[in-house]
Amino acid sequence: MVPTWRLRAAFARRLSDMYGTEVPAYTTLLDVAGEVTHEVMRDNADAERLGGIDRITAERHGAIRVGTPLEMRQAAQIFAAFGMYPVGFYDLRDATFSAVPVISTAFRPIDALELARNPFRVFTSLLTTADRRFFDADLQDRLERFLSRRELFPAELLDLARRAERDAGLPHEQAERFLALAVVAFKLSAEPVDRTWYAELERVSAVAADIGGVSSTHINHLTPRVLDIDLLYQRMAARGIAMIDAVQGPPSWDGPDVLLRQTSFRALAEPRKFREPDGSVTTGSLRVRFGEVEARGIALTPAGRALYDELVTETDLRSADHPHVTRQDLARSIWQARFPGNERRLLTERLAYFTYQPAARPPGDRRQPPADVAGLFADGWITAHPIVYEDFLPRSAAGIFQSNLTGEGTWNATVSGAHYDARWLTETIERPVHDPFELYAAQQDESLALTLRALGLTAL
Numbered sequence: 057m058v059p060t061w062r063l064r065a066a067f068a069r070r071l072s073d074m075y076g077t078e079v080p081a082y083t084t085l086l087d088v089a090g091e092v093t094h095e096v097m098r099d100n101a102d103a104e105r106l107g108g109i110d111r112i113t114a115e116r117h118g119a120i121r122v123g124t125p126l127e128m129r130q131a132a133q134i135f136a137a138f139g140m141y142p143v144g145f146y147d148l149r150d151a152t153f154s155a156v157p158v159i160s161t162a163f164r165p166i167d168a169l170e171l172a173r174n175p176f177r178v179f180t181s182l183l184t185t186a187d188r189r190f191f192d193a194d195l196q197d198r199l200e201r202f203l204s205r206r207e208l209f210p211a212e213l214l215d216l217a218r219r220a221e222r223d224a225g226l227p228h229e230q231a232e233r234f235l236a237l238a239v240v241a242f243k244l245s246a247e248p249v250d251r252t253w254y255a256e257l258e259r260v261s262a263v264a265a266d267i268g269g270v271s272s273t274h275i276n277h278l279t280p281r282v283l284d285i286d287l288l289y290q291r292m293a294a295r296g297i298a299m300i301d302a303v304q305g306p307p308s309w310d311g312p313d314v315l316l317r318q319t320s321f322r323a324l325a326e327p328r329k330f331r332e333p334d335g336s337v338t339t340g341s342l343r344v345r346f347g348e349v350e351a352r353g354i355a356l357t358p359a360g361r362a363l364y365d366e367l368v369t370e371t372d373l374r375s376a377d378h379p380h381v382t383r384q385d386l387a388r389s390i391w392q393a394r395f396p397g398n399e400r401r402l403l404t405e406r407l408a409y410f411t412y413q414p415a416a417r418p419p420g421d422r423r424q425p426p427a428d429v430a431g432l433f434a435d436g437w438i439t440a441h442p443i444v445y446e447d448f449l450p451r452s453a454a455g456i457f458q459s460n461l462t463g464e465g466t467w468n469a470t471v472s473g474a475h476y477d478a479r480w481l482t483e484t485i486e487r488p489v490h491d492p493f494e495l496y497a498a499q500q501d502e503s504l505a506l507t508l509r510a511l512g513l514t515a516l
């Protein structure tokens with residue numbers, strides 16, 4: 057029997073191998089990420105604080121895009137077979153930073169042991185065909201009819217996925233078949249693209265064309281994790297690879313790494329076949345697939361996240377007033393002034409999540425332990441270890457989407473958009489969409505309860 061986590065690890069590895077043959081710059085990215093991570097390991101004793109080297113070097117996330125609620129439900133079934141469940145709801149239609157016609161979730165392992173075994177996750181976006189700001193009634197109708205005629209995932213794949221989920225794994229032969237079918241489902245198709253249809257959707261949005269203009273889905277990018285993303289950015293640029301303008305997310309600064317920092321190399325022109333209006337097939341190219349890299353930091357509580365969002369807004373305001381200063385430099389100075397500069401403060405101000413353990417050598421005197429976490433920590437009764445952020449950031453995701461799009465697209469701000477939220481998604485895919493804060497809080501609370509019991513305290 058091949059257990060769920062081994063299926064997931066094999067899936068991640070095979071997708072990565074496939075992507076490397078399809079998008080050669082991705083292989084360069086993997087080489088440089090490995091090189092940088094090993095250098096940081098060598099020079100920094102604390103390098104494994106947010107994950108062991110085996111996890112970091114194997115870690116990837118991918119992204120796919122689908123067109124219909126049924127396709128989303130089927131994708132959820134396939135990911136469930138790999139022990140990957142929907143976490144978080146991201147609305148990238150938000151005009152304040154993006155206006156991309158999708159809503160998204162991330163399929164990922166949800167418990168600490170499974171994350172440690174293999175943290176592979178897939179950011180999965182669904183085209184919002186009912187949103188009038190992007191699609192008028194006629195286009196929506198033709199788009200939905202086009203999408204209803206295609207089949208992304210064959211019945212045999214879905215059947216094996218259901219069995220793998222039910223039995224928490226598959227016998228060897230079936231596991232092999234399941235993996236092969238799953239990987240092929242995310243491979244770029246050689247089918248010709250209908251030129252007129254693709255162009256019509258592209259006028260609305262390049263993402264709409266990438267999703268609804270073709271008859272299959274594909275891995276749109278894969279993302280390794282790296283320990284020093286600023287160094288990686290310089291090295292990639294030095295190798296002549298065109299990177300997007302900046303690293304998305306928190307700035308590089310003197311304090312702890314929090315949340316998620318990401319950057320990518322620009323989508324490359326890949327040869328694709330087109331069916332022309334006269335029926336002939338020609339070869340052209342499309343720019344849709346890219347490579348991305350990420351650095352993960354500490355998960356923030358709702359209060360920590362609110363502070364993060366506030367600093368992003370402040371950076372926006374100040375950069376409008378200081379066009380000559382780079383956004384990065386502005387963000388760094390704002391963070392230096394306003395964000396807690398060490399883990400201890402993140403803990404005592406309850407801005408980040410930690411797991412706790414009883415201290416190996418608690419205070420030797422006969423004092424009673426204090427009745428609060430900050431006190432227990434300050435007096436040396438317990439130790440704390442940061443929880444890694446396992447999710448995404450909507451604004452960074454929008455930045456990644458947009459920096460890899462060609463053309464602005466068009467949308468109609470005078471009509472109101474269709475309503476989609478986490479509840480809608482839960483009902484659509486018939487699986488709970490988990491709240492990331494609840495997952496981190498549960499992990500923290502569980503470790504705290506065990507720690508208190510070990511100290512002979514019942515509750516705080």
Ligand code: OOG
Binds near residue numbers: 276348
């Ligand atoms: C997804 C973009 C978002 C990330 O890492 O934030 C993303 C896409 O391009 O389909 O992957």
Ligand code: NI
Binds near residue numbers: 117118119179277456
């Ligand atoms: Ni990504």
